[in-house]
Amino acid sequence: MPEPDRIVSTTCPYCGVGCNLELHLKDDFVYRVTSPFDAVVNQGNLCVKGRFGYDFIYHPRRITTPLIRKQAQAAGARRQAFDLDEWQPVSWDEALDLVADRLVEIYRRDGPHALAVYCCAKATNEDNYLMQKMFRAVFRTNNVDHCTRLCHAGSVVALQQALGSSAMSNTAAEVIHSDCFIVTGSNTTENHPIISLQMKAAVQKHGARLIVIDPRRLELCDFADLWLPLKPGTNVPLFSAMAHVIINEGLVNQEFIDQRTEGFAEFKESLQKFTPEYAEMVSGVSRDLIVQAARMYATAERGAIYWGMGISQLSHGTASALSLIHLAFLTGHIGRQGTGLNPLRGQNNVQGASDMGAMPYHFPGYMLVDQPGNAERWEAAWNIEAGGLNRKRGLTTTEILSHAHPGGVRALYIMGENPMMSEPNLNRTRQHMQQLEFLVAQDLFINESGAFADVFLPAASWAEKEGTFTNTDRRVQRVRQALSPRGGSRPDWQIICDLAVRIEQRLGVTRSAFWDYQHPDQILSELSSVVPEYAGVKYPRIEKVGLQVPVWDDTHNGTPYLFGESFPRGRGKFHPLDYVPVVEMPDDEYPFILTTGRVLEHWHGGTMTRHSQLNTLYPEARLEINPVDAELMGVVDGQTLRVSSRRGSLVLRASVTNKITAGVVFIPFHFAEAAANLLTIDELDPQAKIPEFKACAVQIHAADEAELVDPQAKLERGRY
Amino acid sequence: MPQRGFPDTAFLNGARMSNLINLTIDGQPVTSPNGTTLLEAARQIGEVIPTICYHEHCTANGLCRLCVVEVEGARVLAPACVTPVAEGQNVKTRSERVLRSRRVILEMLHSTVDLSEAPEIMEFIQEYQAQPDRFPGAEPRSVPFLDDNPMFVRDYSQCVLCWRCVQVCADDAQYAFAINFKGRGYETQIATFFDQPLPATSCVFCGQCIGVCPTGALKPKREWLLEQDLSLDEILQMTQPERKKRRRPD
Numbered sequence: 001m002p003e004p005d006r007i008v009s010t011t012c013p014y015c016g017v018g019c020n021l022e023l024h025l026k027d028d029f030v031y032r033v034t035s036p037f038d039a040v041v042n043q044g045n046l047c048v049k050g051r052f053g054y055d056f057i058y059h060p061r062r063i064t065t066p067l068i069r070k071q072a073q074a075a076g077a078r079r080q081a082f083d084l085d086e087w088q089p090v091s092w093d094e095a096l097d098l099v100a101d102r103l104v105e106i107y108r109r110d111g112p113h114a115l116a117v118y119c120c121a122k123a124t125n126e127d128n129y130l131m132q133k134m135f136r137a138v139f140r141t142n143n144v145d146h147c148t149r150l151c152h153a154g155s156v157v158a159l160q161q162a163l164g165s166s167a168m169s170n171t172a173a174e175v176i177h178s179d180c181f182i183v184t185g186s187n188t189t190e191n192h193p194i195i196s197l198q199m200k201a202a203v204q205k206h207g208a209r210l211i212v213i214d215p216r217r218l219e220l221c222d223f224a225d226l227w228l229p230l231k232p233g234t235n236v237p238l239f240s241a242m243a244h245v246i247i248n249e250g251l252v253n254q255e256f257i258d259q260r261t262e263g264f265a266e267f268k269e270s271l272q273k274f275t276p277e278y279a280e281m282v283s284g285v286s287r288d289l290i291v292q293a294a295r296m297y298a299t300a301e302r303g304a305i306y307w308g309m310g311i312s313q314l315s316h317g318t319a320s321a322l323s324l325i326h327l328a329f330l331t332g333h334i335g336r337q338g339t340g341l342n343p344l345r346g347q348n349n350v351q352g353a354s355d356m357g358a359m360p361y362h363f364p365g366y367m368l369v370d371q372p373g374n375a376e377r378w379e380a381a382w383n384i385e386a387g388g389l390n391r392k393r394g395l396t397t398t399e400i401l402s403h404a405h406p407g408g409v410r411a412l413y414i415m416g417e418n419p420m421m422s423e424p425n426l427n428r429t430r431q432h433m434q435q436l437e438f439l440v441a442q443d444l445f446i447n448e449s450g451a452f453a454d455v456f457l458p459a460a461s462w463a464e465k466e467g468t469f470t471n472t473d474r475r476v477q478r479v480r481q482a483l484s485p486r487g488g489s490r491p492d493w494q495i496i497c498d499l500a501v502r503i504e505q506r507l508g509v510t511r512s513a514f515w516d517y518q519h520p521d522q523i524l525s526e527l528s529s530v531v532p533e534y535a536g537v538k539y540p541r542i543e544k545v546g547l548q549v550p551v552w553d554d555t556h557n558g559t560p561y562l563f564g565e566s567f568p569r570g571r572g573k574f575h576p577l578d579y580v581p582v583v584e585m586p587d588d589e590y591p592f593i594l595t596t597g598r599v600l601e602h603w604h605g606g607t608m609t610r611h612s613q614l615n616t617l618y619p620e621a622r623l624e625i626n627p628v629d630a631e632l633m634g635v636v637d638g639q640t641l642r643v644s645s646r647r648g649s650l651v652l653r654a655s656v657t658n659k660i661t662a663g664v665v666f667i668p669f670h671f672a673e674a675a676a677n678l679l680t681i682d683e684l685d686p687q688a689k690i691p692e693f694k695a696c697a698v699q700i701h702a703a704d705e706a707e708l709v710d711p712q713a714k715l716e717r718g719r720y
Numbered sequence: 721m722p723q724r725g726f727p728d729t730a731f732l733n734g735a736r737m738s739n740l741i742n743l744t745i746d747g748q749p750v751t752s753p754n755g756t757t758l759l760e761a762a763r764q765i766g767e768v769i770p771t772i773c774y775h776e777h778c779t780a781n782g783l784c785r786l787c788v789v790e791v792e793g794a795r796v797l798a799p800a801c802v803t804p805v806a807e808g809q810n811v812k813t814r815s816e817r818v819l820r821s822r823r824v825i826l827e828m829l830h831s832t833v834d835l836s837e838a839p840e841i842m843e844f845i846q847e848y849q850a851q852p853d854r855f856p857g858a859e860p861r862s863v864p865f866l867d868d869n870p871m872f873v874r875d876y877s878q879c880v881l882c883w884r885c886v887q888v889c890a891d892d893a894q895y896a897f898a899i900n901f902k903g904r905g906y907e908t909q910i911a912t913f914f915d916q917p918l919p920a921t922s923c924v925f926c927g928q929c930i931g932v933c934p935t936g937a938l939k940p941k942r943e944w945l946l947e948q949d950l951s952l953d954e955i956l957q958m959t960q961p962e963r964k965k966r967r968r969p970d
Contacts, residue, residue: 001837001936002946024943029952031943034931037777044777044931045893051927052871052940058956193926200895223895600924613941613959616870617925716919 002026008482009036011469011546012050013122013462014603016345017041017172017194018471018546019050023463028483030054030463040173040545041475047193048601052613057461057486059611062444064487066095067456075410078434080451087446087456092488092498099455100502102438106411107139107507112390116143116400116409119358120416120492121347124467124479126523127492128349128356129364130515131415134500136357137382137513142369142394143409146358147604148350149397150422151309153688154317155343156354161318162325163341164569166366167351170304170340170561171473171548176202177338180300182293184213184324185235185310185694189220190600192344192472196220199306209300211293213238214310215595215664216624226293229661232595232695233314233582234283238290239323240577241279244271245294246330252298256332260567263574267326270576282579284661298331302338309346309597313693315683316580329572335563345472346604352470355534355549356527360394365531369393381530382513396689398423398682401432411438415492416459420448421605424691425647425682426675442495447607448672458489465491467520468542470549474559476537477546493520582695583683586663590645590697592629593664594679602670610670619713621671622655625700626662630654633700642703643667645696648678651707653715665698673709743809750805758789758800758811767813770822770844772829773882774801775932778892783883786825786844790815797821819848826850831858832906834878837936841880863909868917870959871925873944876909878937885910885929885938898923 004024012019020039024032033051037044056062067087073079081087090098106114117135119128132144148156156166172195175181181202188196196219202208203223210224221227230238246252247268257264276287297303305328311320325341333339345351357364367374375389382389395403401419403409423429433439433452441450442457450456464485470476485491490498497515504512517523521539528534536551536558548558586593601618602609609615623641625633635641637656642649643665652667652674660666669676681696705711739754745762752761757780762769773784782799789800792810797818812818826841827850835841845852866874881901889896898921902911912921930938945955 002943026946027952029942029946029955031946032940033927045928046926046931048871048925048927051930052925055942055956055960058952059960060956193924197893197895201891204891204895611960613870616959617919 002031004032008480009478010463010480010482011348011471011477012046013348013608014049014053015192016347016350016472017192018348018469018475018477019046019194020477021046021050023054023482025482030057030482041471042194045194045197048617049603049609049614053603053609054463055613056444056608056611057463057483059445061611062486063446063456063458064489065089065458066092066488068095068098069454073454075406075435075437078436078439078452080448082446082451092490095455095457096495096499096502099440099457099499100506102454103139103411103413104503104506106438110410112139112141113143114408114410115139115141115413116395116411117413118397118400118415118417118419119144119146119353121147121350121353122416122462123353123492124349124465124520125352125356125470125476125527126467126520127415127496128353128358129523129527130493130496130500132357132364133382133513134496134503135413136363136378136389137384138500138503138507138509140388140390142360142390142392143400144358144394145360145397145400146350146353147347147397147417147422148354148359149689150313150691150693151346151350152312152343153396153690154312154314154685155307155321157318157688158321158325159341159343161575162322162329162573163563163567165562165567166354167562168340168342168345168473169334169563170337170342172342173198174338174340174561175199175208175304175306176206178202178208178300178302178304179338180209180211180297180302181304181306182211182213182297183220183306185312186306186308186344187214187216187218187597188306188308188344189218191308191346191598193600195306195344199223209296211296213293215661216666217659217661226289226296228285228289228293230283230285232310232593232664235311235314235320236316236323236577237274237279237579238283238285239327240271240274240579241276241290242294242297243323243326243330244274245276245291246298246327247271249295251295252330253332257330260332261329261572261574267574267576297327297333300333302336303331303333304338304340304342305333306342306344308344310694312343312688312690314690314695315583315685315692317685317690318687319577319580322575323577326574329574335561335565337561340561348471349469351472351474352468352476355470355531360396364527365533377530381526383511384513385511398684398689398691401429404432404435410436412436413440413442414449414453415442418447418449418605418607420452421669421672421675421677423682424677424680424693426678427648428682442492443607445607445611447605457495458487459495460485460489460491464489465493467493468524471546474548475546476534476542476549478539478542493517493523583692584646584681584695584697586697590699592698592700594643594645594676594696594698595664595666595694596669596676596680597666598670599668602668604670606670606672618715618717620710620715621652621668621674621676622715623652623700624655624657624660624666626660626664627656627658628662629665630656635700635702640703640705640708642701642707643679643698644701645679645681645698647681650674650676650678651703651709653708665700741805741807743805743807743811745811746813752805754805756805758798758803758805759787761805762789762800762811762813769800769813770847771801772841772880772934773884775884778884778887778932781883781887783881784825786822788818788821789813790818823848823850827852827854828858829880831855832861833880834860835935837878838880838934840934861906867941869919869925870941872927872930872938872940875937875939878935879910880935881908881910882934884932884934888928888932893928894924894926896922896924896926899929
């Protein structure tokens with residue numbers, strides 16, 4: 001049994017649950033991961049990614065020296081370079097000088113709107129705060145965004161409109177206090193594994209009733225009282241019909257509606273059309289199930305709703321989330337323990353990156369850039385002349401790339417994201433990437449996006465730096481350095497500070513915005529001096545147990561659940577809705593609806609997990625198809641298929657399974673060899689700008705195994 | 721709220737305790753809430769009863785019997801981890817009968833199971849002066865070493881059958897139900913159904929079983945390779961097969 005040199009407590013870098021980890025090390029080698037049984041978030045439980053998925057740190061392909069492209073790349077003719085032969089290793093000075101020179105050149109020539117940055121929901125709060133600070137304070141642009149746009153933007157906008165806040169209202173572990181909860185658009189078992197354990201315990205040990213509403217027969221359905229298998233993109237009519245039933249049967253909490261909400265009369269009027277019969281016709285869910293679900297949720301003493309991307313990733317994602325929020329307003333299932341509206345945030349630090357202002361419409365702390373008074377506060381904090389900060393809303397993640405053309409965005413800085421896997425309609429994304437004049441990638445590996453870059457800056461992994469993550473239930477937790485950065489890699493915050501100073505020098509800035517931080521705790525202190533919600537979040541206070549924001553001052557102990565007395569916007573607002581179908585409905589030519597998502601063993605674009613042992617366990621993408629469809633199409637389990645949409649085409653093996661409903665097929669989006677987003681449609685929600693990842697039309701044909709990119713990779717799993 | 725599914729176990733975590741129970745442990749009066757186990761009650765007076773299969777965060781099953789205590793008037797020794805306190809009980813945690821019983825349990829364990837990586841049990845053997853060679857004719861259990869997945873290895877010749885791994889794989893934590901006992905008596909072993917390799921079962925590789933294993937029976941693969949005196953590079957080569965080069969249309 002090896003004796004560990006040291007055991008380091010830190011926070012898991014994968015999903016939004018934010019499990020506490022203990023890394024056991026010998027000679028800078030993590031050989032075992034455990035979790036303390038008294039950890040408030042996960043009670044000692046971990047999933048396969050947290051327990052085993054950290055070995056990407058040591059992967060031979062990891063980049064640990066700054067690189068520049070040997071062959072200069074021109075806008076319009078940019079090519080991907082995955083091989084190290086195409087890159088020149090250089091010193092940090094050389095790499096950062098080149099980045100500073102080019103960014104300043106483009107800034108001087110075209111102005112602030114020509115620059116843009118993707119911050120990173122995997123990086124720490126401190127990294128994200130500094131990255132948006134650099135682009136706002138130095139380059140005066142609000143073209144700052146990150147992948148929250150691609151996951152919960154619809155939920156965030158809806159929650160902002162209806163309540164004035166956008167985080168999960170309750171603590172995940174509170175689910176055991178619910179006596180009925182709805183899980184919809186979320187494959188919690190695979191995407192928030194530890195929260196799903198708490199959900200299962202709530203059902204099995206605490207007698208809660210569970211309603212699953214999803215086009216897939218997810219593992220959670222084994223624990224559910226009701227499963228409503230709706231067609232993708234029919235959330236609005238389904239939830240509105242539930243609201244219809246709740247009102248018609250007099251199950252509303254009139255006191256709550258009168259005291260805490262507004263717009264009810266108009267909303268009630270708008271529900272006329274959403275009868276259960278109509279919803280059955282549109283969504284394919286029997287009216288009986290809709291009525292039962294409405295009664296079960298409305299008559300519960302403590303009802304809660306948990307949702308995922310299935311609600312938000314639609315061209316009407318905002319409306320879809322609003323229709324769900326209405327259910328909580330009607331029944332008063334919010335603002336108490338065991339109730340609430342809970343969007344399960346995907347990334348380990350997507351809540352934090354959003355809090356840190358890594359968004360184009362908001363300074364840190366959700367201060368709108370175009371609302372008077374906000375820019376002034378940050379000008380004071382960043383030592384900038386009055387009126388210096390840009391007050392115009394910037395471009396969102398999806399818009400940044402679609403504006404990559406002369407006169408638009410010319411230079412893009414990508415910290416840790418992989419748009420070439422995560423954007424919809426990748427063939428078009430590729431064209432946009434090619435149009436960039438200058439591209440910087442700051443990451444661990446040369447991924448599909450970094451391969452387009454001019455300069456690659458090797459960042460330290462989460463185990464090699466200090467900082468904080470904010471998890472899905474708003475808990476700010478410490479990330480600790482367990483080992484020295486591999487090779488010449490450096491923590492993101494240090495790279496940003498070093499670069500920002502070089503840029504300020506070139507611009508001849510006399511009043512520096514300050515970049516001389518000695519430790520990330522100084523960065524968080526700077527933020528918490530301006531953002532009230534983080535005012536009481538200080539490193540010494542979160543060494544053992546994280547605090548849940550808002551933490552209003554140094555003596556405040558954080559906020560387990562929100563909206564006890566009121567909503568941030570005052571009264572909760574009902575929004576009358578209409579049913580808008582998904583943009584691309586199936587037809588004779590493209591008869592199946594494709595929906596996308598994730599699997600337990602992998603993470604998003606795969607930059608980390610596909611460079612890990614996890615890839616051995618789950619080496620290939622599979623198309624999930626219902627046995628009924630399979631028989632009609634003559635498809636057998638394991639058969640190679642070509643799947644095509646109007647935008648692209650890919651080849652992969654099929655899994656014939658009841659997990660997916662007839663008429664719908666599913667592909668996880670982690671695998672570059674069969675990238676699901678080649679097929680998805682780049683239609684955006686008009687308000688949230690979130691793409692419609694969850695529904696597009698595809699056709700399926702038999703293909704030859706030789707057409708697979710990697711026929712050797714074969715999935716051998718028995719799990720659900 | 722209706723209780724469904726599994727039986728109501730709320731009393732085990734003290735959630736439903738109205739009345740207090742008075743008893744005597746090792747001559748000292750103790751007052752504990754109804755539903756407390758003797759193990760917990762003894763802890764109140766600083767008496768730590770030795771355990772192997774018991775884990776604070778798992779359901780106790782009273783399997784290893786190391787925690788037995790003598791309850792006056794009872795015919796047999798009682799496993800403290802699952803025996804609830806009762807009014808007027810007189811409990812001895814270190815009587816001669818108890819000590820002898822613990823010693824024999826440890827001697828039998830040592831004669832059949834490889835305890836080389838179970839330091840806590842080895843300490844008990846010292847403490848209770850158990851004779852490792854008490855049963856010279858015993859046949860040590862030898863079962864094939866299992867290396868059937870990329871994540872962890874299983875060496876059941878080190879397994880003391882504490883059942884913690886089975887509990888966390890079931891409704892103590894994961895609800896995956898991938899493993900259980902197979903065989904009877906001496907042949908008992910933890911196994912997957914039909915002895916399938918783990919990847920073919922409902923195992924989700926959460927590793928909770930490793931987290932609660934009291935011996936070296938379950939180990940992350942990298943830890944096991946590190947023990948084989950392999951270098952970091954060698955370990956990585958064995959655990960990170962190179963991905964095929966990307967073939968991309970341009």
